[in-house]
Amino acid sequence: ATASDAEMAARIAAHRARRPATWHTLEAPLAPARALRAQPTLPPVVLLDCLGLLVSNVLLAEGDAGDPAARLAALVDELLALVRERTLTLIVVTAEVGWSLVPTTALGRRFRDLLGDVNQRLAREASQVYLVVAGLALELRQLARPWDCSP
Numbered sequence: 001a002t003a004s005d006a007e008m009a010a011r012i013a014a015h016r017a018r019r020p021a022t023w024h025t026l027e028a029p030l031a032p033a034r035a036l037r038a039q040p041t042l043p044p045v046v047l048l049d050c051l052g053l054l055v056s057n058v059l060l061a062e063g064d065a066g067d068p069a070a071r072l073a074a075l076v077d078e079l080l081a082l083v084r085e086r087t088l089t090l091i092v093v094t095a096e097v098g099w100s101l102v103p104t105t106a107l108g109r110r111f112r113d114l115l116g117d118v119n120q121r122l123a124r125e126a127s128q129v130y131l132v133v134a135g136l137a138l139e140l141r142q143l144a145r146p147w148d149c150s151p
Helices: 006-018 032-037 051-064 068-086 106-125
Strands: 043-050 089-093 129-131 136-139
Touching: 032 068, 051 068, 051 106, 068 089, 068 106
Parallel strands: 043 089
Antiparallel strands: 129 136
């Protein structure tokens, strides 16, 4: 996240303070895989927190004339390639925005659609997918059934 005002700066500071002291933190608001590749060494597990902020950052950086979907697809490709090359465990935190109200603004709807698309892509690639509600985790692959949407 980027601190655009005092309230957001306080949120970021509180979030940083909750992290264990043993964690190495790398803040990369627009290109996480490239930032990870630039590190001399990587731990075996990387936590990306959070995908929604990455989508938001890309959406805002691209503006009206850009193509955030293509840029996000490329960023996901880079992350997945890094995971495969380094046999890295990547844990991605995200939000399920499809359960809430449809946003009233075009920007909000675009964000919702983009995050939903990226969530689905990463879930297809992931070996495990958890939904956490009220502090309770459900492993979705154990509950999933094939989806047939043919007429």
